[in-house]
Amino acid sequence: MCCLLRPFQLLYLLLFLLNFQPNLSSSSSSSSITQLCSPEEAAALIQFKTSFSIDESSSWWCDYYSKISYPKTNSWKEGLDCCSWDGITCDNVNGQVIGLDLSCSWLYGSIASNSSLFHLRHLQKLNLAFNYFNLSKMSSKFGQFASLEYLNLSEAYFTGQVPSQVSHLSKLVSLDLSGNYIQTLDKHTLKGLVENLTKVRQLVLDDINMSSISSNALMNLSSSLRTLSLVGCGLIGKIPENIFHFSQLRFLGLPYNYFSGQIPSSLTNLRHLEFLYISNNQLEGSIPNEVTAFPNLISLDLSFNLLNGTLPSWLYTVSTLKHIALENNKLSGDIKEFQYNSLEEISFGNNKLKGPIPSSISHLVNLTFVDLSNLIGIVEVDMFSKLQNLQVLDLSYNSLSLSSNGVSANYTLPNLQGLYLSSCNVSEFPQFLRGSESLKRLDLSNNRISGKIPKWMWDVGKDSLWNLNLSHNSLTDFEQIPWKEIEYLDLSSNFIHGDLSIPPSTTMVFLISNNSLSGEIPSLLCNANNLEYLDLSHNNLSGIILQCFGN
Numbered sequence: 001m002c003c004l005l006r007p008f009q010l011l012y013l014l015l016f017l018l019n020f021q022p023n024l025s026s027s028s029s030s031s032s033i034t035q036l037c038s039p040e041e042a043a044a045l046i047q048f049k050t051s052f053s054i055d056e057s058s059s060w061w062c063d064y065y066s067k068i069s070y071p072k073t074n075s076w077k078e079g080l081d082c083c084s085w086d087g088i089t090c091d092n093v094n095g096q097v098i099g100l101d102l103s104c105s106w107l108y109g110s111i112a113s114n115s116s117l118f119h120l121r122h123l124q125k126l127n128l129a130f131n132y133f134n135l136s137k138m139s140s141k142f143g144q145f146a147s148l149e150y151l152n153l154s155e156a157y158f159t160g161q162v163p164s165q166v167s168h169l170s171k172l173v174s175l176d177l178s179g180n181y182i183q184t185l186d187k188h189t190l191k192g193l194v195e196n197l198t199k200v201r202q203l204v205l206d207d208i209n210m211s212s213i214s215s216n217a218l219m220n221l222s223s224s225l226r227t228l229s230l231v232g233c234g235l236i237g238k239i240p241e242n243i244f245h246f247s248q249l250r251f252l253g254l255p256y257n258y259f260s261g262q263i264p265s266s267l268t269n270l271r272h273l274e275f276l277y278i279s280n281n282q283l284e285g286s287i288p289n290e291v292t293a294f295p296n297l298i299s300l301d302l303s304f305n306l307l308n309g310t311l312p313s314w315l316y317t318v319s320t321l322k323h324i325a326l327e328n329n330k331l332s333g334d335i336k337e338f339q340y341n342s343l344e345e346i347s348f349g350n351n352k353l354k355g356p357i358p359s360s361i362s363h364l365v366n367l368t369f370v371d372l373s374n375l376i377g378i379v380e381v382d383m384f385s386k387l388q389n390l391q392v393l394d395l396s397y398n399s400l401s402l403s404s405n406g407v408s409a410n411y412t413l414p415n416l417q418g419l420y421l422s423s424c425n426v427s428e429f430p431q432f433l434r435g436s437e438s439l440k441r442l443d444l445s446n447n448r449i450s451g452k453i454p455k456w457m458w459d460v461g462k463d464s465l466w467n468l469n470l471s472h473n474s475l476t477d478f479e480q481i482p483w484k485e486i487e488y489l490d491l492s493s494n495f496i497h498g499d500l501s502i503p504p505s506t507t508m509v510f511l512i513s514n515n516s517l518s519g520e521i522p523s524l525l526c527n528a529n530n531l532e533y534l535d536l537s538h539n540n541l542s543g544i545i546l547q548c549f550g551n
């Protein structure tokens with residue numbers, strides 16, 4: 001699996017795909033007293049069950065995606081109506097098994113061509129996603145389910161190539177083969193898919209090597225597609241001009257390919273598009289700027305390309321937008337005022353954009369993620385003071401103005417988890433951090449911070465390091481809140497002096513090199529038992545290297 005979507009993208013893909021699962025008529029167990037399931041199908045299912053071991057780790061992707069996983073086949077008992085078994089759907093009238101959903105079922109073992117799975121002749125829906133089929137070849141027998149509408153073998157550890165027989169499944173509405181170790185989908189097979197899969201509405205083929213396929217050939221796929229996801233498929237060349245052929249698309253995912261050239265302006269004709277992801281390619285030129293483009297867009301990711309020119313005007317007006325990721329391009333010009341307040345994530349870092357940051361940002365109350373690193377201009381940090389949902393703020397490589405001048409800030413950012421202010425000409429510890437109880441990552445490297453590490457950041461108690469006695473401090477009008485979750489702390493290249501303070505015990509990375517710390521290395525540092533990386537170099541520390549460092 002070479003490529004992962006961002007968490008919010010995964011969430012959307014998963015939620016979005018759920019809408020397309022066909023509704024099969026439900027199990028007959030409650031509507032009939034007779035055993036409707038045929039003995040042949042029951043036997044095939046039992047045989048299928050016994051061809052696997054049950055191993056929880058086979059379905060670890062389910063945990064990753066927060067999906068419930070359990071061994072569904074444990075409820076399969078000989079002698080009972082198989083229509084009542086977990087994961088089975090039968091036709092109400094004749095009892096034929098028409099649906100098999102064993103996704104997230106802890107299955108471990110291979111599926112060979114003689115598997116009894118292929119005796120189930122009436123399947124309309126088959127979902128074996130998120131199991132471990134032990135890198136067995138995807139069998140050509142999958143092409144024999146003449147009535148199949150839904151086939152999902154996502155993250156199931158298949159290998160081999162996409163068998164050309166899959167194109168015999170002419171009733172398919174949904175095909176998901178993503179996240180396997182399937183090496184190729186060749187021209188011949190694609191031709192079959194194009195000719196036969198005329199009803200397909202979602203096609204998810206992430207991680208399958210299609211480098212032998214021209215992107216023009218893809219344009220002949222069914223125009224009824226709603227979802228087209230080809231993440232990390234090795235696709236090369238330009239994005240075809242006639243992409244507008246897919247006029248029904250809601251989800252277009254082409255990240256981690258080798259697309260080059262310009263984004264065709266015809267892309268803006270995809271008026272139903274809600275999710276547009278083409279990050280990590282080699283696209284150049286400017287982002288199509290059509291005033292009425294993408295009226296339904298929710299999420300946009302064009303990051304890590306070579307795009308230049310200015311930000312398109314529709315970015316400021318499409319009021320459905322929640323996520324904009326454009327970092328790591330060559331975009332220039334300024335950022336204009338946003339005319340809607342729904343934005344949750346914006347990422348503009350590492351471009352050639354100019355400040356100032358538009359004042360409308362201070363009204364985007366739902367913002368959780370802001371990357372405005374590397375702007376040209378001065379950034380007024382207090383403009384983020386009302387964004388109480390902020391979790392990540394990256395303003396690195398800007399010239400910052402922290403207007404507090406040492407006075408306590410009159411606001412906090414209680415949900416902040418990551419603050420990145422590297423190389424920002426900052427001369428003090430940001431006061432607003434006092435209320436950021438869930439801070440995990442802090443980067444203040446390469447600034448002009450002098451003086452000691454303030455007590456409010458963390459405190460080395462006499463008796464117990466991290467059991468702070470809150471009554472000790474009368475420092476501020478804020479309650480002192482120790483950082484219970486801090487993991488990454490970079491204070492290197494500043495002018496910090498005084499004794500070395502001990503960071504909270506949760507710290508894994510602590511970088512404070514190139515400062516003016518003095519005194520001995522305190523033995524209490526040995527209690528920081530989560531530390532994996534410690535850099536104290538280029539200070540004036542004295543004394544002995546602690547024995548515990550060996551551990």
Ligand SMILES: *[C@@H]1O[C@H](CO)[C@@H](O)[C@H](O)[C@H]1NC(C)=O
Pocket residue numbers: 013014017018020021103104127129130152153154174175176202204
């Ligand atoms: C395939 O199944 C997995 C696991 O249930 C699910 O997350 C994914 O959305 C499904 N894919 C499609 C195209 O329905």
Ligand SMILES: *[C@@H]1O[C@H](CO)[C@@H](O)[C@H](O)[C@H]1NC(C)=O
Pocket residue numbers: 053108109110134
């Ligand atoms: C999985 O494949 C490995 C290597 O081919 C083999 O040793 C092992 O027995 C297989 N496991 C199962 C459950 O089939």
Ligand SMILES: *[C@@H]1O[C@H](CO)[C@@H](O)[C@H](O)[C@H]1NC(C)=O
Pocket residue numbers: 112114115116
């Ligand atoms: C499938 O064939 C293999 C040999 O290729 C054999 O070991 C296995 O028992 C067969 N399985 C079934 C279900 O017939």
Ligand SMILES: *[C@@H]1O[C@H](CO)[C@@H](O)[C@H](O)[C@H]1NC(C)=O
Pocket residue numbers: 167168169170191192193195196
């Ligand atoms: C289309 O599907 C039919 C059966 O459904 C099959 O006979 C035919 O070979 C398929 N065509 C291609 C190009 O795969």
Ligand SMILES: *[C@@H]1O[C@H](CO)[C@@H](O)[C@H](O)[C@H]1NC(C)=O
Pocket residue numbers: 209210211212234
């Ligand atoms: C994809 O397949 C081509 C040959 O068809 C091969 O050169 C290339 O290395 C493969 N890419 C990956 C990532 O396996």
Ligand SMILES: *[C@@H]1O[C@H](CO)[C@@H](O)[C@H](O)[C@H]1NC(C)=O
Pocket residue numbers: 216217218220
């Ligand atoms: C797409 O289909 C058209 C007409 O059906 C055909 O002329 C063209 O050659 C096909 N393109 C590719 C790349 O297969």
Ligand SMILES: *[C@@H]1O[C@H](CO)[C@@H](O)[C@H](O)[C@H]1NC(C)=O
Pocket residue numbers: 284285286308309
């Ligand atoms: C953008 O890049 C293209 C080449 O990729 C170049 O022709 C064009 O002049 C550039 N435009 C700007 C505004 O830099």
Ligand SMILES: *[C@@H]1O[C@H](CO)[C@@H](O)[C@H](O)[C@H]1NC(C)=O
Pocket residue numbers: 341342343365366
């Ligand atoms: C912020 O999010 C909440 C909860 O999702 C929503 O109800 C509210 O409308 C959003 N605010 C804006 C300005 O979009």
Ligand SMILES: *[C@@H]1O[C@H](CO)[C@@H](O)[C@H](O)[C@H]1NC(C)=O
Pocket residue numbers: 385410411
């Ligand atoms: C903080 O104080 C400034 C004036 O010094 C005021 O403009 C701002 O609204 C205050 N912010 C909050 C969150 O109270």
Ligand SMILES: *[C@@H]1O[C@H](CO)[C@@H](O)[C@H](O)[C@H]1NC(C)=O
Pocket residue numbers: 399425427
């Ligand atoms: C850094 O800030 C100081 C004032 O605090 C200012 O005089 C100096 O010009 C700033 N340096 C840069 C590179 O912005």
Ligand SMILES: *[C@@H]1O[C@H](CO)[C@@H](O)[C@H](O)[C@H]1NC(C)=O
Pocket residue numbers: 469470471472
């Ligand atoms: C906390 O500090 C106060 C003042 O120094 C002291 O009186 C009190 O005993 C301390 N409490 C604990 C639990 O150590």
Ligand SMILES: *[C@@H]1O[C@H](CO)[C@@H](O)[C@H](O)[C@H]1NC(C)=O
Pocket residue numbers: 446447493494495514
């Ligand atoms: C040490 O810090 C100073 C001042 O912040 C900086 O100019 C210098 O480049 C840093 N040296 C190293 C080796 O990082």
